[in-house]
Amino acid sequence: MRKVAVFGKPGSGKSTLSKTLAKVTGSPLHQLDSLFYQKSGEPVASEFFDKVHEDILVFDSWIIDGLGPLGAFKKRLDAADTLVYIDLPYPTSYWFVTKRLLNGLFIKPEGWPEGSSLLKGTLQSFKMLRLSPSFWNDDFRAEIADKAKHKSVVVIRSVAELNAYMEAHAR
Numbered sequence: 001m002r003k004v005a006v007f008g009k010p011g012s013g014k015s016t017l018s019k020t021l022a023k024v025t026g027s028p029l030h031q032l033d034s035l036f037y038q039k040s041g042e043p044v045a046s047e048f049f050d051k052v053h054e055d056i057l058v059f060d061s062w063i064i065d066g067l068g069p070l071g072a073f074k075k076r077l078d079a080a081d082t083l084v085y086i087d088l089p090y091p092t093s094y095w096f097v098t099k100r101l102l103n104g105l106f107i108k109p110e111g112w113p114e115g116s117s118l119l120k121g122t123l124q125s126f127k128m129l130r131l132s133p134s135f136w137n138d139d140f141r142a143e144i145a146d147k148a149k150h151k152s153v154v155v156i157r158s159v160a161e162l163n164a165y166m167e168a169h170a171r
Contacts, residue, residue: 002061008086010125011096018065032066039115
């Protein structure tokens with residue numbers, strides 16, 4: 001587990017899991033939201049993001065949390081030796097996004113871009129959740145299953161599985 005891509009729908013626990021894995025493995029953690037968004041909440045220039053992303057992929061070890069642009073995502077899946085796909089049910093993801101908003105009124109959420117609007121980000125997360133079935137679908141799941149022939153692939157489908165995975169790796 002040297003190059004780990006952690007991905008899934010908004011509000012699935014990616015940042016919390018990634019932070020746990022980084023602490024245990026000592027690998028540097030790169031949270032894409034912090035790289036992709038400016039403090040204003042607007043995306044950085046695509047050329048800038050692509051350069052930073054490419055620079056990360058050449059390192060010997062990393063943990064990258066998030067989706068980002070599709071081209072970068074596919075490169076990351078190819079470069080990673082371990083894929084962790086958090087595929088929680090939609091109601092759970094909607095609840096986690098809502099909970100993040102409510103908690104975020106008091107404490108900055110895990111992996112949240114410094115200075116960006118929690119409300120704007122939450123609305124974007126809800127929009128992404130609404131659009132997610134067009135991407136996180138059976139074709140994508142088949143693509144991930146195919147990658148399991150050559151890589152370590154973990155698919156987490158419930159909060160209990162997520163907690164168990166984090167607990168197992170926190171030791």
